[in-house]
Amino acid sequence: MMRLKKFIRLTSAVALFAFAGAAQAEPYLAAQMGLKCVQCHVNPTGGGMRTVFGNAFAQTQMAAKRIGSEEDLWTGQVMKFLSVGGNARANYSFTDVPNQSSTNDFAVEEARAYLDFGVIPNRLSVYIDQRFAPGNSTNLEANIRYWISENSVYVKAGRMYQPFGYRLEDDNAFVRQLSGINMQAPDEGVEIGFEKGSWSTQVALSNGTSGAPEIDDGKQIVARTEYVGSAWRLGVSAVSNDTDAGDRFGAGLFGGFRLGTVTLLGEIDYIDDDSIGAEGRKLMASLVEADWKMRQGHNLKLTYEWLEPDDDVDEDEQTRTSFVYEWSPIQFIQLRGGVRLYDGIPQNDLQNRTQAFLQLHGFF
Amino acid sequence: MTTPLDKLLAWKGFLVFSSMLALAGCAGDGAGLDANGRPLPPAPPPNNDFQEIQDTIFTARCVGCHSGANAPQGLRLDPGNSYALLVNVASAEVPGLLRVSPGNPNASYLVQKIEGTAAVGVRMPADGPPYLSLDRIDLVRRWISAGAPIASAPSDTLVVASTIPAAAETAAAGLGKLTVVFNTNVDSSLVNANTFALRDAADQPVALAAVRVPTARQNVVELITVLPLSAGSYQLSVHGDGPAPLASEAGHVLDGDADGKPGGDTFIPFDVNAGAAR
Numbered sequence: 001m002m003r004l005k006k007f008i009r010l011t012s013a014v015a016l017f018a019f020a021g022a023a024q025a026e027p028y029l030a031a032q033m034g035l036k037c038v039q040c041h042v043n044p045t046g047g048g049m050r051t052v053f054g055n056a057f058a059q060t061q062m063a064a065k066r067i068g069s070e071e072d073l074w075t076g077q078v079m080k081f082l083s084v085g086g087n088a089r090a091n092y093s094f095t096d097v098p099n100q101s102s103t104n105d106f107a108v109e110e111a112r113a114y115l116d117f118g119v120i121p122n123r124l125s126v127y128i129d130q131r132f133a134p135g136n137s138t139n140l141e142a143n144i145r146y147w148i149s150e151n152s153v154y155v156k157a158g159r160m161y162q163p164f165g166y167r168l169e170d171d172n173a174f175v176r177q178l179s180g181i182n183m184q185a186p187d188e189g190v191e192i193g194f195e196k197g198s199w200s201t202q203v204a205l206s207n208g209t210s211g212a213p214e215i216d217d218g219k220q221i222v223a224r225t226e227y228v229g230s231a232w233r234l235g236v237s238a239v240s241n242d243t244d245a246g247d248r249f250g251a252g253l254f255g256g257f258r259l260g261t262v263t264l265l266g267e268i269d270y271i272d273d274d275s276i277g278a279e280g281r282k283l284m285a286s287l288v289e290a291d292w293k294m295r296q297g298h299n300l301k302l303t304y305e306w307l308e309p310d311d312d313v314d315e316d317e318q319t320r321t322s323f324v325y326e327w328s329p330i331q332f333i334q335l336r337g338g339v340r341l342y343d344g345i346p347q348n349d350l351q352n353r354t355q356a357f358l359q360l361h362g363f364f
Numbered sequence: 365m366t367t368p369l370d371k372l373l374a375w376k377g378f379l380v381f382s383s384m385l386a387l388a389g390c391a392g393d394g395a396g397l398d399a400n401g402r403p404l405p406p407a408p409p410p411n412n413d414f415q416e417i418q419d420t421i422f423t424a425r426c427v428g429c430h431s432g433a434n435a436p437q438g439l440r441l442d443p444g445n446s447y448a449l450l451v452n453v454a455s456a457e458v459p460g461l462l463r464v465s466p467g468n469p470n471a472s473y474l475v476q477k478i479e480g481t482a483a484v485g486v487r488m489p490a491d492g493p494p495y496l497s498l499d500r501i502d503l504v505r506r507w508i509s510a511g512a513p514i515a516s517a518p519s520d521t522l523v524v525a526s527t528i529p530a531a532a533e534t535a536a537a538g539l540g541k542l543t544v545v546f547n548t549n550v551d552s553s554l555v556n557a558n559t560f561a562l563r564d565a566a567d568q569p570v571a572l573a574a575v576r577v578p579t580a581r582q583n584v585v586e587l588i589t590v591l592p593l594s595a596g597s598y599q600l601s602v603h604g605d606g607p608a609p610l611a612s613e614a615g616h617v618l619d620g621d622a623d624g625k626p627g628g629d630t631f632i633p634f635d636v637n638a639g640a641a642r
Binding site: 310 | 401
């Protein structure tokens with residue numbers, strides 16, 4: 001017990017003094033801190049359950065104020081071989097679509113729980129990510145992860161999110177919609193990862209059906225590699241999916257850097273999809289994001305996105321501009337409010353909608 | 365703690381962000397696309413029937429009488445005026461019938477007149493026989509059945525084709541409606557008192573009760589004066605310059621000065637007599 005307390009104190013101290021800045025499970029935080037995804041998440045490609053470090057980080061650096069005693073620091077480890085975590089997001093949103101009556105509603109965006117059975121500490125884990133709301137209970141990830149070489153090479157098999165570009169919290173981002181690889185569409189297969197020095201690399205082979213039953217012999221290969229520096233990072237992604245409906249190939253470039261209290265992220269993706277329509281389509285999307293850490297617990301996020309749904313068709317592009325303010329008053333609570341402005345072709349009202357939202361985000 | 369260096373770097377960050385935005389794309393204007401952002405189907409093949417009707421019937425047989433300010437029943441059949449005064453326009457002799465009812469040749473008064481089945485008046489052409497040959501009548505019927513299209517293909521320019529009264533023409537006293545006919549359909553949202561103006565000889569604006577695009581005649585604009593015009597000189601102007609110039613449905617700005625380029629104004633001077641027009 002004393003050793004655990006000592007570890008917690010040490011982890012907190014590292015979080016406090018070695019990485020002065022805010023923290024939450026989004027890529028801009030990694031770019032802000034100069035960290036790899038694996039530093040804060042048990043999943044080396046990011047998202048989902050947080051590590052002991054990630055939990056300590058969230059409590060000591062993410063919130064404007066931490067309440068509770070030092071002994072109450074949550075690590076996620078409820079038993080020696082079992083860690084738990086979760087995310088819940090409750091929204092109030094307002095949507096205005098031209099030529100339609102505006103709508104507003106309360107909704108649960110997501111309620112998810114994570115379980116990580118570390119049957120051989122730092123070597124072998126069984127991981128489960130289950131979504132309980134909205135709708136029926138759905139398994140999003142269920143996989144076995146084995147570190148062949150401790151903290152450097154792993155193999156993962158089962159149902160998992162695929163590694164492509166940035167793993168954004170916002171699955172509606174154009175770059176995530178375009179690639180079809182996001183946290184709503186896990187796939188089943190195997191992934192090998194390399195976490196050596198400043199490099200983070202993953203290669204995955206999967207059915208290419210976004211979790212649906214396999215219906216042909218073709219498979220999807222996704223690869224992602226990223227160089228992570230202390231103040232900047234740059235990575236590339238590629239995906240190739242061989243299906244009876246048509247082949248799908250994609251590539252992306254992503255990067256980020258920190259300039260004082262501002263962190264900038266960018267991603268641009270290209271998809272050549274022969275499975276759409278009779279002649280196939282070439283699509284592109286880009287994301288530019290600026291996060292301004294105004295002070296601890298306060299972040300202003302500006303995002304501009306661009307979507308080219310068919311490179312062979314002119315004047316069909318869409319954009320989405322977002323202004324989001326994120327406030328973390330205490331640990332494990334985040335209040336988010338923002339506006340998203342969609343701009344598309346004038347004959348499509350939905351492509352020109354405006355959304356405003358307030359979100360209460362709880363996590364652990 | 366935020367240091368001055370941090371603040372400086374933050375501003376640089378926003379400058380870099382702005383530069384990145386400049387490199388990002390903009391939303392499309394949707395030209396030529398349907399509501400799903402897919403290309404519209406190709407336009408139907410050109411229909412030149414009306415031009416043939418104009419050349420072989422109206423100009424060849426009709427404009428001897430049906431032209432000028434005193435055209436019978438107010439129906440001018442000279443090029444530039446004929447379409448605007450036929451299609452979806454009520455007959456002066458039988459107001460319950462349209463001169464040309466697109467898609468319905470049997471209910472078009474023009475067909476009844478050239479076939480000699482009209483209940484009122486004489487068969488046209490009035491100097492017949494000979495009247496129009498069967499193939500010419502069939503041409504008119506075919507054109508109306510096809511929806512009475514105006515021209516072969518959408519134009520990539522917008523120009524004033526003709527006006528009533530015409531430039532330098534002397535109109536009869538009591539004129540209360542001016543008609544401007546364009547070579548293609550106009551954007552009705554741009555038809556207003558800013559793009560159409562009427563001034564008198566003292567260069568004073570003449571009050572207009574309405575500036576409008578008649579129903580189903582998108583290539584025509586009518587100006588209705590508050591009071592009938594008194595005798596004198598006037599100038600009608602159509603503006604292709606200014607912050608919101610007149611443009612076609614396809615978005616082509618008016619080539620008002622006929623220099624082959626968008627922009628410029630068209631001026632139509634005319635007179636109104638105290639007596640009958642000449």
